[in-house]
Amino acid sequence: MLNTLDHIELSQVVEIVSVDHSPISSKLTEMGLVSGQLITTLFRAPFGDPIAIELNGTVLSLRLEEAQFIEVKA
């Protein structure tokens, strides 16, 4: 099932399907967020935003408004 990253529960492993076009899409890609990449949702900051994810052994934090551009599947 397709979803965007901001809607994924914690401690899930998901695969990136695509990164939507946005002013920051090249920056998301440069951080390694590319289609086919597996990511794990790790933490939510207090108040639910931003979130922290793990990919290739490093932890990235991103705001929900940034995460919504990332389409993932379980």
Place this chain on the structure above:
Amino acid sequence: MKIALLGNPNTGKSSVFNLLTGLRQQVGNFPGVTVDKRSGFIQLGQVQHELIDFPGTYSIYPRSKEETVVFDVLSDPGHSQHPDRIIFVVDASNLQRNLLFFTQVYDLGIPCVLVLNMWDLAQKKGITISIEALEKLFPGVPIVQSNARIGLGKDRILKAIDSIKDKNLTSTPFLNSFHLCEIEDVQCQKLEAENRLQKIKTSLTKVVETKVLEGENFSRKIDRILIHPVFGYLIFALVLMVIFQFIFSFANAPMNWIDNLFSHFSIWSSDLIPEGMVNDLISQGIIPGIGGVVVFVPQIAMLFFFISILEESGYLSRVVFIMDRLMRPFGLNGKSVVPLMSSVACAIPGIMATRTISNWKERLITILVAPFMSCSARIPVYTLLISLVIPKMYLFGFINLQGIVLFGLYSLGIVFALLVSFLLKLFIKQKEKGFLLLELPDYKNPRWGNVFINVLEKVKIFILDAGKIILAISIILWFLASFGPDMEGAEHGLSKKRSYQSLSKHEQSIAMDACKLSNSYIGILGKGMEPIIAPLGYDWKIGISLITSFAAREVFVGSLATIYAVQDDGGKQTLLIDRMRNEVKADGSPVFTLASGVSLMVFYVFAMQCMATMAVVKRETNSWKWPLIQLAFMGVLAYFTAWLTFIILS
């Protein structure tokens, strides 16, 4: 030749820089932008070469206006900072993402050395890298491993740089038919990044071997507590409290030593030099002026000691993570929290600490509102006025009224800092959108060498860049306070008075100082501005003290003591308070009432009464525009809130 040091953030790049250059470092700005340019020298054979540390970035394409310096310098061979060689530092445990930027640099054809740093960490994570296989991917690039945190790899890096001295890069680019994208063309950049990552991923299968380790990563475990919705904030509050405790208990003593040392210097030089103008200039203008710069050093050093530890350990990015959502509505960033909190001790290190905020708008707003946080220099003003006009009584039998007022003043500063940020967010226009996208690096023990160098660097920046402005302003203030159109006449008039002649020698000199100040240019200015400040409940004597305390807020207290010709009672100020209590206006009503006293305190919450802060804002924004705007809007805000306070309370 010029050698550039490049790499992603959190790769230990600055450790490599410190390892290679030691203490022989300089800090400045890259031309045209307020990005720290650290440079130093390394010795290859008999020749010295300049090593320039560039800001850590994830790509050649900038995320923010400040990062464009990397793109500008690398893409333009005619640029004054364009390097002849590159030392590229990567985190060995995260080769895939790190190589993205490296392959961009490689394709530019500038000869480079690739440094696989944090080699030990990679091994601990179960990652093994075949250097031989990696070298095949990038022909002509020497690859070395290092562990800069514990000082390993210096010779290897230097040897590698030396070995490419005369080599021509004739190899093919990593990405076929590569050309740089336009800086605004996001789509082109995204495509390039995808292509590179794709190729890196397939190429690395022969280079990197990863064993999956059992058990949860140590940093993840700590994060469960430090990012916790309740404990996260509690621990952060605790960390701040410890920092402030240290600063307040340990910065005071050295600050007093510096004060004493410089007043001794001042007396000593005044005895040494023949009496006259030069003597006065040196002993009362220049020496106290330099003292006024040096006195900030203990606070700056201590705050940056702690900030560097927070940064080095990886905790600072967690603070950003938990504070980001709270600060965002105000146009601030999670990274604004530490600068603003530091400003409670002193706005100067606070403003200097905004360099970590990569987004220019968020950084500027943080700089502009930081002086609203009540700093330690306001405490003497607050306590003097509180004990003067706020009665010692208890609300509901246990809440100390004086304490409540002090608390209110601090809160007023914080509330307005946020409020003004919110307004500035609407007014300051900027094309680039702020975003977070931050790495949370693994926790590490701080490297004391790096902490030490960082502290030294900040102190140096302050003394060299801001110091000269502070010195210049304090000499101007000294001149205006010591000279007047008819100083001799006024002194002569006083010495003729019978009441003066009956005083003891000590009392005479105090009375003479009071006479001098009120007849100086500042005195005349203070009298001249009385109509402007009368609506706030102030008289010309307060006006004089407002002008002199532009040097530093606490000068207000000393200035009043001088004007009222009160003897120093060792800092207890009881004599001064008594004198102020008896001070009356022409119509016989007291000058210091509840209304005028509180109005004055409110004025000090908001007014930019600190030339050192202005000098630092000038340094950090690289223009006089922002400190002057800040001076104006803080002044207007202070005037109107003080006026409102006076009207409401009287």
